[in-house]
Amino acid sequence: MADEQVNPCALSYKVLAECSTTKARTAILTLPHYEVETPVFMPVGTQGTMKGLTSKQLTELDCQIILGNTYHLGMRPGTEILEKAGGLHGFMNWKRALLTDSGGFQMVSLLKLAEITEEGVKFQSPHDGQEMLLTPEKSTEIQNSIGADIIMQLDDVVSSTTTGPRVEEAMERSIRWLDRCIGAHARPTQQNLFAIIQGGLDPELRKTCIDEMVKRDTPGIAIGGLSGGEEKSLFCKTVSLCTDLLPKSKPRYLMGVGYAVDLVVCCALGVDMFDCVYPTRTARFGTALVPWGQLHLKNKQYTMDFEPIDRDCGCLTCKHHTRAYINCLLGREEVACHLLTIHNIYYQMQLMRDIRESIKQDKFPEFVQRFMKRMFPDNIYPDWAQKALASVNILLDSQQTRLSDSKQQTLLTKHDNNTSGECVSSIVSDEK
Amino acid sequence: MNFAVHKTICSCRVGVLRLENHEIQTPGCSLYSRGGAVPHLATDVLHSIGNLPSIVHLSLQTIIDQPGTKVINKSSYNGIKQFLGVEEFISYLSIQDPVQDIREGYNEEKTVSVWTPGGRKKIDVNQFITVLKAFKPNIAECLCDTIPASGQTEKRIRKSVDRTLNFLDKCIEEKEMSKDVTSCNLFGVIEGSHSEKERIRSAKDTSQRPVAGFVLEGFSSSASDWCKLLEKTVESLPDDKPRLIHGIGTPDEVVAAVACGIDIFDSSYPLTSSRRQTKVVFISSLRKVSVHTQPLSLVEQWLSRLVASMYTARLMRLEQQKLTTIKLKLPQTFHASSHTWYSAAERGCALDIKWSRKRFKPELTYSPSAPEALKGEQTSSDDSLNQLSNSTDKKEPMDKGTLYEINLNHSRYSSDFTPLVSSCTCYCCTNHTRAYIYHLLVTKEMLAKVLLMTHNLQEYFQFFSQIRLSIEEDKFQMLKEDFLANSFSLTERCLVP
Ligand SMILES: [Zn+2]
Numbered sequence: 001m002a003d004e005q006v007n008p009c010a011l012s013y014k015v016l017a018e019c020s021t022t023k024a025r026t027a028i029l030t031l032p033h034y035e036v037e038t039p040v041f042m043p044v045g046t047q048g049t050m051k052g053l054t055s056k057q058l059t060e061l062d063c064q065i066i067l068g069n070t071y072h073l074g075m076r077p078g079t080e081i082l083e084k085a086g087g088l089h090g091f092m093n094w095k096r097a098l099l100t101d102s103g104g105f106q107m108v109s110l111l112k113l114a115e116i117t118e119e120g121v122k123f124q125s126p127h128d129g130q131e132m133l134l135t136p137e138k139s140t141e142i143q144n145s146i147g148a149d150i151i152m153q154l155d156d157v158v159s160s161t162t163t164g165p166r167v168e169e170a171m172e173r174s175i176r177w178l179d180r181c182i183g184a185h186a187r188p189t190q191q192n193l194f195a196i197i198q199g200g201l202d203p204e205l206r207k208t209c210i211d212e213m214v215k216r217d218t219p220g221i222a223i224g225g226l227s228g229g230e231e232k233s234l235f236c237k238t239v240s241l242c243t244d245l246l247p248k249s250k251p252r253y254l255m256g257v258g259y260a261v262d263l264v265v266c267c268a269l270g271v272d273m274f275d276c277v278y279p280t281r282t283a284r285f286g287t288a289l290v291p292w293g294q295l296h297l298k299n300k301q302y303t304m305d306f307e308p309i310d311r312d313c314g315c316l317t318c319k320h321h322t323r324a325y326i327n328c329l330l331g332r333e334e335v336a337c338h339l340l341t342i343h344n345i346y347y348q349m350q351l352m353r354d355i356r357e358s359i360k361q362d363k364f365p366e367f368v369q370r371f372m373k374r375m376f377p378d379n380i381y382p383d384w385a386q387k388a389l390a391s392v393n394i395l396l397d398s399q400q401t402r403l404s405d406s407k408q409q410t411l412l413t414k415h416d417n418n419t420s421g422e423c424v425s426s427i428v429s430d431e432k
Numbered sequence: 433m434n435f436a437v438h439k440t441i442c443s444c445r446v447g448v449l450r451l452e453n454h455e456i457q458t459p460g461c462s463l464y465s466r467g468g469a470v471p472h473l474a475t476d477v478l479h480s481i482g483n484l485p486s487i488v489h490l491s492l493q494t495i496i497d498q499p500g501t502k503v504i505n506k507s508s509y510n511g512i513k514q515f516l517g518v519e520e521f522i523s524y525l526s527i528q529d530p531v532q533d534i535r536e537g538y539n540e541e542k543t544v545s546v547w548t549p550g551g552r553k554k555i556d557v558n559q560f561i562t563v564l565k566a567f568k569p570n571i572a573e574c575l576c577d578t579i580p581a582s583g584q585t586e587k588r589i590r591k592s593v594d595r596t597l598n599f600l601d602k603c604i605e606e607k608e609m610s611k612d613v614t615s616c617n618l619f620g621v622i623e624g625s626h627s628e629k630e631r632i633r634s635a636k637d638t639s640q641r642p643v644a645g646f647v648l649e650g651f652s653s654s655a656s657d658w659c660k661l662l663e664k665t666v667e668s669l670p671d672d673k674p675r676l677i678h679g680i681g682t683p684d685e686v687v688a689a690v691a692c693g694i695d696i697f698d699s700s701y702p703l704t705s706s707r708r709q710t711k712v713v714f715i716s717s718l719r720k721v722s723v724h725t726q727p728l729s730l731v732e733q734w735l736s737r738l739v740a741s742m743y744t745a746r747l748m749r750l751e752q753q754k755l756t757t758i759k760l761k762l763p764q765t766f767h768a769s770s771h772t773w774y775s776a777a778e779r780g781c782a783l784d785i786k787w788s789r790k791r792f793k794p795e796l797t798y799s800p801s802a803p804e805a806l807k808g809e810q811t812s813s814d815d816s817l818n819q820l821s822n823s824t825d826k827k828e829p830m831d832k833g834t835l836y837e838i839n840l841n842h843s844r845y846s847s848d849f850t851p852l853v854s855s856c857t858c859y860c861c862t863n864h865t866r867a868y869i870y871h872l873l874v875t876k877e878m879l880a881k882v883l884l885m886t887h888n889l890q891e892y893f894q895f896f897s898q899i900r901l902s903i904e905e906d907k908f909q910m911l912k913e914d915f916l917a918n919s920f921s922l923t924e925r926c927l928v929p
């Protein structure tokens with residue numbers, strides 16, 4: 001796909017279908033190692049592996065692109081070994097696409113001693129205590145060694161709940177750092193550098209940042225600095241503002257988002273890519289994701305529950321094992337964690353497949369309604385989701401409107417296996 | 433159940449055990465499981481392993497509290513196999529988990545204690561029958577009073593044999609009375625610890641009972657002359673019934689036991705080389721032992737064999753002194769405390785049991801002049817490991833794996849982009865490098881254990897088919913000599929200061 005690009009680029013982004021109601025779209029994102037279908041969820045495999053799953057299992061789970069963490073990989077195994085191994089692809093034997101973060105966020109969140117200056121992120125090595133500096137140039141260099149299909153600029157991240165001049169400073173610095181990353185990027189025809197929009201929850205700062213960054217013409221653009229505990233309605237507003245302003249011809253990546261409801265809402269707002277540790281992390285704690293919420297399989301109620309996690313799920317775990325079996329293994333054998341990870345990743349992948357398919361058929365709004373109804377069978381939807389969806393013309397049918405701005409309910413109810421319903425409206429009763 | 437031996441050379445034999453629709457070729461091994469799962473392996477990964485045995489080994493110790501009989505009875509399943517998702521296997525139920533130490537002094541006249549994750553559990557004959565009714569194993573080891581292989585008084589040994597026979601009689605009696613358990617093949621248990629007299633008595637008396645086969649308990653390679661004792665014991669058993677053994681698992685032990693006429697082993701060895709473990713051990717072998725050409729490394733290797741087989745503390749001290757006198761910097765794991773031996777189990781190793789006469793010739797595996805030997809080996813071999821050992825730091829302490837193991841925790845593997853074993857066709861070796869495994873081990877990623885288990889099991893299962901083949905082709909004697917000559921010469925050489 002030799003598009004006419006002013007700047008070198010190693011991807012092509014071809015929209016297959018757009019939703020006629022919302023901002024959702026489905027596309028083929030052709031990366032050096034794989035043709036990724038968007039919207040896509042990217043599981044996080046921090047250190048060149050995904051929670052005990054083999055590359056083969058990840059492939060069979062339909063993972064198209066997975067994430068590696070630059071900070072961890074730069075420490076171990078280190079760039080020298082990665083380069084010798086033919087990058088992270090060769091090292092972990094993963095044939096499909098990869099994305100690496102800049103390493104900055106990990107440092108700020110993992111290392112208390114990290115300090116941000118104009119030069120870069122200063123931190124103490126957790127291994128030998130030596131003071132080290134991660135500059136935009138260094139981050140890019142490491143990511144060039146790792147060799148992922150998509151690499152991220154080093155950005156100055158502040159917590160999304162921060163207010164005041166620090167937010168503006170971080171946004172402006174992120175623009176300057178983007179320029180330095182672009183300057184340092186040694187493999188622009190093999191790897192795609194994505195810019196990261198900052199600006200906290202301030203629409204003006206976001207606009208300024210987008211204006212400046214779009215000018216840099218990177219192959220794709222990420223929305224950063226969100227999903228850090230801010231109010232959900234503000235989160236949605238900020239995402240929506242960004243997707244309105246970002247060029248339609250480029251992939252948009254919303255960082256750190258992975259709850260099912262968030263994925264559905266943000267797809268409606270026009271986001272193409274997501275990543276989150278949640279599905280795999282929660283598996284470690286014995287939680288299975290299901291269309292009606294989550295199951296905490298460690299609970300006693302499952303010791304004699306001989307149903308699969310989700311009868312309608314096509315994953316290996318649901319085909320072969322029961323809730324009781326997993327309950328029996330949890331906390332004793334690591335296999336339990338593998339089985340749950342397999343299920344949770346499958347769940348995320350299936351959700352994204354369903355979203356893509358519904359956009360192709362221009363039935364995305366119906367899909368959203370059905371999805372929300374299953375997740376919130378009492379029709380008590382979270383206010384933020386309802387508003388965000390309304391802003392893109394999806395109205396959720398609800399009996400009691402806007403009961404609260406309370407947190408998303410997680411339902412531990414037993415399997416309810418109705419819902420093949422085409423029309424989602426009008427049914428208000430709740431069964432049982 | 434039907435067992436047919438179709439070839440016997442001296443005491444060693446090949447046969448086939450037929451049960452339901454399965455054919456189990458012997459000598460062979462069962463598939464070790466713990467708590468109802470093969471450690472670290474999800475079903476799809478498990479089934480990617482070649483030569484998978486058709487017997488799955490469950491142990492009462494690890495499944496009696498969870499899932500337990502209540503859960504199985506409450507389900508609509510016909511036995512535990514379906515609950516565990518292992519219907520395609522024959523199930524064998526042992527009393528204890530072979531990778532855990534025997535705790536002495538807890539068995540009583542009427543009960544046997546098993547130590548579950550939830551604590552001690554006493555099992556009497558009635559409970560045992562209840563277990564058989566609920567779990568419905570195809571083969572079950574009878575309730576037994578197993579004691580360690582050494583350090584027992586004659587009186588205790590006698591008691592162990594008596595109790596075990598007593599349990600057997602009662603179980604047979606109960607079994608005949610209840611219809612639900614008639615399909616279970618009960619194996620009688622041979623006890624007797626280190627007493628030849630009691631071993632023979634146990635074997636003879638058990639043989640007179642209507643058992644489907646035999647389980648030999650309380651053998652350990654750490655006991656001197658275990659092999660002779662085993663030979664004597666087996667001589668007192670009838671030829672037409674299968675013999676299963678626990679506690680014997682390293683390749684040379686297996687070969688020696690096969691020579692005595694053992695048919696079935698458990699496969700706990702690929703998981704752990706030390707008796708007790710919670711996580712993993714891999715045993716990674718040296719494709720060629722000759723890589724470790726430095727004398728010290730052999731001492732280390734041998735020492736770790738001692739560790740693995742739990743030699744007495746006295747011997748251990750002796751060896752440590754020796755090591756100290758030859759100025760070997762003892763690796764951390766060699767500081768004596770049972771806990772550290774235990775933690776050694778978490779070190780990642782991969783098995784390589786390929787034998788060739790060349791490989792096991794002592795002069796190739798041991799050389800007094802390390803640099804020279806390295807050179808010679810390098811030119812005479814295309815093995816990548818050799819190149820590697822040459823290119824990486826020679827000053828680093830040598831590998832601590834046993835003869836059949838490579839400990840992949842060693843930094844020399846950090847940029848070794850060759851497979852664990854280059855000729856191996858397992859998922860791990862066809863897809864990943866030593867460098868990657870090393871990385872997974874240092875970062876403590878779960879995938880390390882998954883991949884190493886995959887390889888180790890395949891290697892181990894392959895080993896058994898090679899043993900069978902060698903018997904079929906009349907080459908077992910040669911194989912045995914290779915293995916045993918090797919381990920003995922190594923031992924002798926190491927012991928000489
Ligand atoms: Zn599932």
Ligand SMILES: [Zn+2]
Pocket residue numbers: 852853856857858859860861862886887888890
């Ligand atoms: Zn292999």
